[in-house]
Structures are given as C-alpha cells and as structure tokens.
Amino acid sequence: MKHLLLVALSGGIAFAAPAGAVAAEEAGDPQAGFTYAHTYCATCHGISEEKSPLPQAPCFRKVADQPGITATALQVWMQTSHPTMPNIIVAPGDMRNVIAYILSLKGREGSTPR
16 A cells, blocks of 8 residues: 655645655756666667667657656656566655656757766
C-alpha cells in the first residue's frame, strides 16, 4: 500500500497526495542525470544525440519536447513497463536527476546539461 503525505492548507483544510507524486516535484541535478543516463540509458536512447541507437527508443530531447511533459509525467513514464523496454528499477534520487536532465533539454538546440 502506498504511503500518503498529508499537507495542511490555510483554513485547516488538509488533503492527501501519494508520496511519489511529491517526490516528482523535488528538483534533481541535471548533470548527475546526464551521467546516470549516459551510463544506463544510452545503449537504447539518444541521450545527447538527435537519434537513438534503437529506432523504437525515443531520444531524450524528443521526450522533453512532447506537449504536456512534466516531472510527474516523466516519473510515470519511467515507472511504467513498456513492451520494448526492460523493467529497470531506478532509485528515486537517480530518477529525479534523470527527470531534471530530460526537462533541461526542453526547447533546446543542444542537449548537454545547463
């Protein structure tokens, strides 16, 4: 069962959110995300290139430029099994860093971390 995080709002109202959703909003380190992605993801995905080694694996810049892409959307994408992607478990800190790296590519011509 997922843990819930209670957040108090003004006026004494509280709501519950899945703890993982809050984690997606925490900022990661784009440079560390680039390093992780280069080590673990570059076999299939284009990390800093416009093309991926595997045609069915999108390059990270194209992922970043998808309409509506957010940290939460990327977290869900990374935690969802895909038929052409192995089930890789990424530690939460590494995931935040990779997400920060991918988001840093949004709308950029080059694709090295800022």
